[in-house]
Amino acid sequence: MTYAPQLLWVLAAVFLAEMTRDFYHFLSHQWTPLQRLHNWHHRAYRKDFSPVSTEVYRQAQLYNDAPEAIFMMAVMALAAGTTQILGLWVGVIYSAGFLGSALLRSRGLLASSDITHEPGVPLSGIPSYWLVNRTYHWRHHFDDTNAYYAGLFPMSDKLLGTALSLKGKTVAVTGASGTMGRALIKALAKAGAKPVALTTSSRKSAGREAASREIAGAVKTMTWQVGQEQSLQAALRKVDILIINHGVNVMGARSPQAIEQSLEVNALSGWRLMEAFLETVDDRTGRATKEVWVNTSEAEVSPAFSPLYEVSKRLMGDLINVRRTDAPCIVRKIVLGPFKSELNPYGVMGADFIARCVLFLARRDIRNIIVTINPLTCLMFPIKEVVQAVYFRLFLKGRFPKEHLSKEQDVQRKRKHS
Numbered sequence: 040m041t042y043a044p045q046l047l048w049v050l051a052a053v054f055l056a057e058m059t060r061d062f063y064h065f066l067s068h069q070w071t072p073l074q075r076l077h078n079w080h081h082r083a084y085r086k087d088f089s090p091v092s093t094e095v096y097r098q099a100q101l102y103n104d105a106p107e108a109i110f111m112m113a114v115m116a117l118a119a120g121t122t123q124i125l126g127l128w129v130g131v132i133y134s135a136g137f138l139g140s141a142l143l144r145s146r147g148l149l150a151s152s153d154i155t156h157e158p159g160v161p162l163s164g165i166p167s168y169w170l171v172n173r174t175y176h177w178r179h180h181f182d183d184t185n186a187y188y189a190g191l192f193p194m195s196d197k198l199l200g201t202a203l204s205l206k207g208k209t210v211a212v213t214g215a216s217g218t219m220g221r222a223l224i225k226a227l228a229k230a231g232a233k234p235v236a237l238t239t240s241s242r243k244s245a246g247r248e249a250a251s252r253e254i255a256g257a258v259k260t261m262t263w264q265v266g267q268e269q270s271l272q273a274a275l276r277k278v279d280i281l282i283i284n285h286g287v288n289v290m291g292a293r294s295p296q297a298i299e300q301s302l303e304v305n306a307l308s309g310w311r312l313m314e315a316f317l318e319t320v321d322d323r324t325g326r327a328t329k330e331v332w333v334n335t336s337e338a339e340v341s342p343a344f345s346p347l348y349e350v351s352k353r354l355m356g357d358l359i360n361v362r363r364t365d366a367p368c369i370v371r372k373i374v375l376g377p378f379k380s381e382l383n384p385y386g387v388m389g390a391d392f393i394a395r396c397v398l399f400l401a402r403r404d405i406r407n408i409i410v411t412i413n414p415l416t417c418l419m420f421p422i423k424e425v426v427q428a429v430y431f432r433l434f435l436k437g438r439f440p441k442e443h444l445s446k447e448q449d450v451q452r453k454r455k456h457s
């Protein structure tokens with residue numbers, strides 16, 4: 040017997056044990072007898088994960104964590120026994136460790152909590168992509184208890200489509216009166232979100248009520264102007280997810296005005312709006328629940344037969360990657376292929392279909408949502424993202440040098456008051 044395959048089985052055993060935990064957890068939210076036991080876990084914590092009381096915390100360890108670990112042990116023992124694979128027994132030992140710590144905590148003999156329930160500290164990071172962290176799991180307790188079931192590997196949530204809950208979330212969409220905006224708002228409303236339409240459309244002159252009736256599914260319509268992004272900041276405080284989706288396509292134009300308009304609408308306005316939104320993210324709940332999605336389009340890497348559209352969308356895409364190196368919440372990109380709209384006469388896919396795909400992938404926590412028929416985008420885009428992420432992380436410094444700080448603050452202050 041060689042050791043290498045057994046080592047792989049050891050890793051597989053940990054993965055399978057965790058998947059078993061997630062299955063038990065999912066079942067605990069569906070099946071009443073288990074639900075009664077699992078409720079102890081949900082009742083045990085305040086919003087900063089400090090225990091509601093020592094008594095309830097200990098009961099939760101006994102009635103939820105311990106049986107969960109026993110279930111994991113039983114399933115792993117069954118798997119190891121029936122397949123006769125030695126490495127899988129590690130899954131039993133791994134699960135037994137959780138049983139041991141649950142029993143010790145239930146008797147007050149182990150003071151420390153597990154990492155995802157660390158008590159009394161603010162939400163420090165954004166929900167992690169590869170492994171479940173505290174902010175990720177916080178959402179299961181306090182955002183939507185019918186989502187975010189994963190304990191260590193987010194794989195189970197990706198399979199179930201529960202890696203992001205849209206239920207009851209206020210989602211503001213710019214470019215709301217355009218083809219994609221309307222399709223997104225319709226799909227969001229269907230998914231249980233509360234879409235807010237942000238539009239610069241002149242149709243606003245028909246009155247706010249008329250405008251909201253025009254955009255099917257929107258709970259509210261607000262008008263704004265490019266260049267006045269800060270005026271939306273008060274409204275953005277109440278927004279959970281901001282989808283920056285407005286854009287302009289000057290097609291073959293190349294005049295200075297066309298350049299300015301493309302940069303201003305497709306890149307700078309989106310960037311300013313993103314910054315205004317990011318300022319509203321706090322470390323009490325915002326890091327966990329707030330998100331920005333930006334529709335940069337596949338023009339970021341592929342031809343859109345409109346050079347200035349490509350230039351401006353690429354700039355926006357690059358600015359997002361700069362911001363992603365230290366953004367206080369999740370920033371997703373929506374990278375769409377050609378769809379039929381007023382902006383794009385070359386479109387081939389339907390906007391409603393694309394909007395449904397976007398939400399399908401977002402619910403699986405895909406951070407770069409690519410929906411296209413162009414295989415080159417699927418190949419080029421991830422390469423560009425990885426290379427640029429590494430490059431930006433290497434060469435972007437966290438803070439301004441001290442001597443520049445006061446000058447920069449001065450500029451910001453002037454901008455705010457102008």
Ligand SMILES: [Zn+2]
Pocket residue numbers: 080156176180
């Ligand atoms: Zn928990």
Ligand SMILES: [Zn+2]
Pocket residue numbers: 064068077081179184
């Ligand atoms: Zn639960």
